[in-house]
Amino acid sequence: MASIQINRLGKIYTGDVRAVSEIDLTIKDGEFIVLVGPSGCGKSTLLRMIAGLESISEGDLFIGERRVNDLEPSERDIAMVFQNYALYPHMTVYNNLGYGLKNRGFSKDEIKTRVDAIAKMLEITPFLERKPKALSGGQRQRVAMGRALVREPKVFLLDEPLSNLDAKLRVQMRLEIKQLQKRLKTTSLYVTHDQLEAMTLADRLVVLNQGRIEQVGSPMDVYNRPETLFVAQFIGSPSMNLIPFTEFQQSDNQQLLSHLPATTDILGIRPDQLLLSKPKEDALRLDCQVCLFEPAGAESHLYVKTPLGQDLTLRVDIDPQVRENTTLSVYIPLNKVHPFNQSSQRRTDIQ
Amino acid sequence: MVENNSWSRFVTHCILILGVALVVFPVYLAVIASTHEAGTFLSGTLPLLPGSQGLENYKQVLFEGRSRAGTPPLHTMLWNSFVMAMTITIGKLLVSLLSAFAIVYFRFPFRMFFFWVIFLTLMLPVEVRIVPTFQVVADLGMLNSFAGLSIPLIASATATFLFRQFFMTIPEEMLEAARVDGAGPMKFFKDILLPLSITNIAALFVIMFIYGWNQYLWPLLITTDPEYYTIVMGIQRMVTGADAEPLWHLVMATVVLAALPPILVILFMQRLFVKGLTETEK
Ligand SMILES: Nc1ncnc2c1ncn2[C@@H]1O[C@H](COP(=O)(O)OP(=O)(O)OP(=O)(O)O)[C@@H](O)[C@H]1O
Ligand SMILES: [Mg+2]
Numbered sequence: 001m002a003s004i005q006i007n008r009l010g011k012i013y014t015g016d017v018r019a020v021s022e023i024d025l026t027i028k029d030g031e032f033i034v035l036v037g038p039s040g041c042g043k044s045t046l047l048r049m050i051a052g053l054e055s056i057s058e059g060d061l062f063i064g065e066r067r068v069n070d071l072e073p074s075e076r077d078i079a080m081v082f083q084n085y086a087l088y089p090h091m092t093v094y095n096n097l098g099y100g101l102k103n104r105g106f107s108k109d110e111i112k113t114r115v116d117a118i119a120k121m122l123e124i125t126p127f128l129e130r131k132p133k134a135l136s137g138g139q140r141q142r143v144a145m146g147r148a149l150v151r152e153p154k155v156f157l158l159d160e161p162l163s164n165l166d167a168k169l170r171v172q173m174r175l176e177i178k179q180l181q182k183r184l185k186t187t188s189l190y191v192t193h194d195q196l197e198a199m200t201l202a203d204r205l206v207v208l209n210q211g212r213i214e215q216v217g218s219p220m221d222v223y224n225r226p227e228t229l230f231v232a233q234f235i236g237s238p239s240m241n242l243i244p245f246t247e248f249q250q251s252d253n254q255q256l257l258s259h260l261p262a263t264t265d266i267l268g269i270r271p272d273q274l275l276l277s278k279p280k281e282d283a284l285r286l287d288c289q290v291c292l293f294e295p296a297g298a299e300s301h302l303y304v305k306t307p308l309g310q311d312l313t314l315r316v317d318i319d320p321q322v323r324e325n326t327t328l329s330v331y332i333p334l335n336k337v338h339p340f341n342q343s344s345q346r347r348t349d350i351q
Numbered sequence: 352m353v354e355n356n357s358w359s360r361f362v363t364h365c366i367l368i369l370g371v372a373l374v375v376f377p378v379y380l381a382v383i384a385s386t387h388e389a390g391t392f393l394s395g396t397l398p399l400l401p402g403s404q405g406l407e408n409y410k411q412v413l414f415e416g417r418s419r420a421g422t423p424p425l426h427t428m429l430w431n432s433f434v435m436a437m438t439i440t441i442g443k444l445l446v447s448l449l450s451a452f453a454i455v456y457f458r459f460p461f462r463m464f465f466f467w468v469i470f471l472t473l474m475l476p477v478e479v480r481i482v483p484t485f486q487v488v489a490d491l492g493m494l495n496s497f498a499g500l501s502i503p504l505i506a507s508a509t510a511t512f513l514f515r516q517f518f519m520t521i522p523e524e525m526l527e528a529a530r531v532d533g534a535g536p537m538k539f540f541k542d543i544l545l546p547l548s549i550t551n552i553a554a555l556f557v558i559m560f561i562y563g564w565n566q567y568l569w570p571l572l573i574t575t576d577p578e579y580y581t582i583v584m585g586i587q588r589m590v591t592g593a594d595a596e597p598l599w600h601l602v603m604a605t606v607v608l609a610a611l612p613p614i615l616v617i618l619f620m621q622r623l624f625v626k627g628l629t630e631t632e633k
Contacts, residue, residue, distance in 0.1 A: 053527050074533035086524035090546040099542070100532035147532075 002064035002077075002154040002187055003029045004050070010058030011045050011211075019045040020211040023059070030185040032178075036198040037208035038234065043191045044159055046208070050189065051080050051157050063155060074103075078155040079148035083163055085140050087132040093119075093143050094128040097150050104151075118150045121180075138169045145177070149184070156181075156188040162197065174200060195237055199223070207231050225338075229345045232268045232338055238301065238313045240268045243286075243332075244342070247306050253284050260339045261348040268338035271301070272315040275331040284332040288312060290322050304330060378610075385409070385603035408604045425608060428582040431500075433612060435570070435581055436563030438501035443559050444552060447510035452540055454511075455518040456526065466515070473508040477569055485572055495576040504569065510555050517551050518544065553623040561613045582609045 004027040011020040020042040027033050035043045048054040050061060052073035061069055068076045079100075087096050097118060098111045106114075119125045122142045132140055141161065148156060161177075162170045178201055181188050192198050198205055199219040207214040207222065207230075214234075215227045226232035232240045245265045248257060257264075259282075267284075275283065288304035291311070302314040302322075312330065322328055339348045380397065386405035391398060412425045453459075454466050477484070484503050493499030521544070529539045545552075570581045580588065586605055590597045 051527075051531065053530065073527075073531045078531070080528070080531050082524045082528060084522065084524060086522060086528040088525070088528070088543060090543075099529075099534075103533035103538065147528075 003027060004155060004187060004189075005062035006050075006059070007061075008059040009046070009049060009056060009061060011042070011049055011054065012057045018211060020049070021058075023213060025206065025213065025216065027187060027189070030187055032181050032188045032190065032201060032203045033206060034190045034192060034198045034202035034204075035206050035208060036192060036195070036234075037214075039193060041208045042211040043193075043208055045211075047157050047159055047189055047191050050155070051078055052076050053080075076155075077153050078157055079151055079153035081144050081148050081156075081158040081161045083160045085132075085144040085164075087140060087143055087147070089132055092129050092131060093124060093135070096132065096143060097128075097146050100147065100151050114150050115146075118146045122146050122149075137165055138173065141165060141169075141173060145180075149180075152186075154187065156186045158188065158190045160192055161190075162192075163194070170194075170197075177201065195235065199235075205235075207234060209234075225347070226268070227347050227350065229266070229268075229340050229342075232340065236270060238271050238315070240270050240338070241274070241312045242340070243267045243269070243306070243310065243312070247286060247308055247310060248284055249307075250285065256282055256284055256334055259334065260337075263341045263344075264339035264348045266340045266342050267332070268340060269332050269336060271313040273333060273336040274312065274314045275333065276314070276316070276320055276328065278329075278331055279333055282334040284334065284337075286312075286330045286332070287327055288330050290324050290326050290328060292324065293320070293322065295319060304328070381603045381606050384600055385607050387600055389598055389600055391600070404600065408600055409608070412601050412604045412608070423577040423580060423585075425582065425585070425605060427578070428580050428585040429608065429612070431497075431579055432564055432581040432583065432609075434497055435500045435566065436560050436612075438497065439504045439563035439566075440556055440559040442501065442505035443507040443510055444555060446505055447507045447514055447555075448545075448548070448552075450511045451514035451518055452544065454515055456536065456539075469508050469511050471508075472506065473512070477504060477566075481568065481572065488573060494573050495579050497579070499573050500566075500570055500579065500581070501563070504563065504566065507559070510559070513551065513555065514548065517548060521547060549623070553620045557617055557620045560616050564613050585609075 004025075006023050006025040006027075009020065009023040010018070012018050023046060025033075035046060037043050045054060049056050050063075052068070052071060052075075056069050060067055063076055063078070073080075088099065091099065094115060097115045101111045101114060115128070116125070119128055122145060124139060124142050124146060127135055127139060127143070132143065135143065141164075144161065148158075158177075162173050165173060174197055177190075190197075190201060192201075202219050204216060205219050205222045206216050209230050215222055215231045217225075222231060223235055226235060226240075229242065233242065243266065245257065245267070248254065260267075278285075286306050288306050291303040291305055294301040294303070298317055300316050300319070302316050302320060304312050304314065306312060314330065320328075340346065341348050383398065383401055384391070385408055387398060387402035388404050391402065414424050414426065450469065454462060454469075488494060488499045488503060491499075493502070525543060526539060529543055534542060565583055566581070567583050567587070570579075571584045571587070574580055574584070582605070586602065586609060589602050589605060
């Protein structure tokens with residue numbers, strides 16, 4: 001078990017491709033960190049730099065007290081679970097689990113004790129003598145987890161470990177991973193672009209965009225107070241509505257807008273917080289045209305267009321009984337909005 | 352199956368049997384001829400049933416040889432051929448596995464240059480470079496030796512190329528997983544690459560063994576001492592022997608014996624293919 005200290009880490013691939021820049025992050029011992037971000041934002045690159053599979057171009061990396069920039073993966077005391085599992089196809093599950101221990105000079109008995117214990121924990125004991133190809137996807141996934149856990153590493157790195165599973169199994173494995181990590185208290189970094197995985201697993205969420213950290217915080221913090229426009233749009237599904245000030249021409253709106261921080265020129269509001277009837281508290285009003293109603297039980301969505309042609313999404317729990325192309329008033333409660341500044345891309349109500 | 356009525360099956364089987372007969376008949380004749388007396392083959396009518404001299408003939412070629420034609424007993428030649436073919440096969444496999452490993456997994460200066468150089472030698476089979484190679488081998492004093500017979504044939508662009516292609520299909524994560532598991536390069540090679548390549552190795556083993564076994568021109572050139580004659584060139588010595596008529600019954604016995612080891616290798620390795628194919632797939 002160990003903390004991880006990342007100082008101004010950067011990665012430049014051959015051909016001047018900059019994948020990651022200026023990452024500063026301190027990970028506490030036993031913490032479960034999830035890296036999220038759109039495809040190509042550098043999540044895997046960052047994780048692989050920590051693993052030692054990718055060389056570090058800039059900055060320093062400490063695992064525990066040790067600077068590990070120049071150490072081989074096997075010397076960093078980390079374990080990694082790969083997206084396609086990368087099990088050794090010619091070895092039995094038992095040998096797959098024991099290979100890392102064997103290379104580290106553990107005795108046969110020690111290997112057996114440890115492998116048996118892990119196999120029991122992950123419920124893969126019946127498959128120990130099988131080859132990976134004779135396992136289902138979920139079982140392979142467990143073996144891959146087992147191979148990483150059996151060494152009792154200081155740090156556990158997972159790169160989209162569930163993305164090859166079907167939806168149901170994914171939910172189940174997600175739960176198991178969370179419970180496992182709680183029990184073992186191993187410092188973990190987990191890469192995903194699945195929001196739900198990110199929100200449910202993380203102690204702290206790290207949102208990456210174009211190789212930089214946009215925001216670090218607990219999942220609820222990040223959801224409730226996104227610090228940048230990017231995070232506001234990226235976290236939450238359906239994503240947050242962003243409405244520029246030019247939409248609010250009506251005079252009653254103008255008066256309310258003056259309560260917001262001076263530099264604000266764009267408002268964010270989550271789809272479930274837009275209202276169709278006037279609330280008691282202060283609210284902005286927009287007269288919109290109905291485009292489409294998508295009934296889906298509790299998650300029904302109503303799509304409308306503002307006078308200036310901007311699309312808004314509302315989450316409603318009952319059928320609003322509106323017809324397409326009719327006009328209706330949408331209310332934006334002022335205490336639920338996220339104020340942003342377009343040019344700095346940042347939240348404006350940060351002290 | 353395209354169609355399954357009995358008539359079309361009859362016809363297809365006839366054609367297939369005819370094809371097999373065309374290929375097998377000469378072989379059958381050789382086997383038959385090797386069991387008859389000296390004169391039978393030349394008398395004009397070829398018998399189609401085995402004769403009574405089989406044991407005698409084989410005993411004679413295997414252990415006595417034909418001193419007049421200057422060929423040693425066959426068992427020496429068989430052994431020489433075997434040593435040569437095995438050395439070439441194992442040498443080729445080792446060299447090509449290691450060079451493919453280097454080319455795929457290590458970054459060194461002029462890596463692609465070396466790859467293309469190896470690739471280019473594909474265009475230079477033994478026969479093309481035989482004169483300079485002979486000069487080199489002679490200067491090194493390797494005429495009439497097993498080293499001279501096998502070493503010049505060991506470098507193999509074909510096998511290197513095939514192994515390179517195969518290694519490139521192994522997912523990169525396999526190497527990374529091994530690195531995390533604490534396996535250094537040679538351990539990765541031994542524990543993971545080799546077992547994964549076992550079917551390819553078996554296939555190449557067969558091809559290389561037959562290639563080595565069938566070498567004709569090269570052993571003919573560099574051996575003058577009957578101690579080092581190989582069987583394929585030995586057949587030729589027997590046919591163009593010193594005195595008038597080649598002893599066809601003995602030549603046929605030699606031919607049959609010369610064809611046997613490659614067949615055995617194929618049969619033996621075939622089990623490995625099947626095993627490899629069913630067990631080490633991903
Ligand atoms: N070996 C490489 N050489 C050059 N550029 C690379 C290399 N590997 C990755 N990149 C680039 O670095 C950037 C980050 O890649 P990375 O694999 O870290 O993305 P990611 O966030 O993991 O994406 P995904 O969610 O699709 O897996 C991408 O723009 C990618 O094109
Ligand atoms: Mg990735």
